Amino acid sequence: MNAEHRFVPDLPDLIGTCxxxxxxxxxxxxxxxxWDEQGVEVPGDVFRPDTLEDLLDRMAPDVVEQRLCG
Structure with a gap:
């Protein structure tokens, strides 16, 4: 993936801890x-990051924002 990766402090949680x-x-x-006049946004939340990374790679985004967790 040739996207610029930006680490951000917060992204929406789409999976609840429960x-x-x-x-x-x-x-x-x-x-x-x-999507809007500024572009397309695809927030994702997965247990296995490679799944979302594969999807994003196919979409060829300019920027990917990531949050480190753990």
Missing amino acids: EYGEHLGGHLGRARIA
Whole structure:
């Protein structure tokens, strides 16, 4: 991916902590798509980052904002 990566302090949580125990295999992800005159925004929240990274790579964005968690 040739996108510029920006680390940001906050992004929306699309997966609630109460859902973690229901998906112990780590196979849960959510994404939203929104667009306006400024462009397209695809916030995503996944247990396995490579899943979302693959999707974003196919979309060829200019900028990817990421939040470090853990």
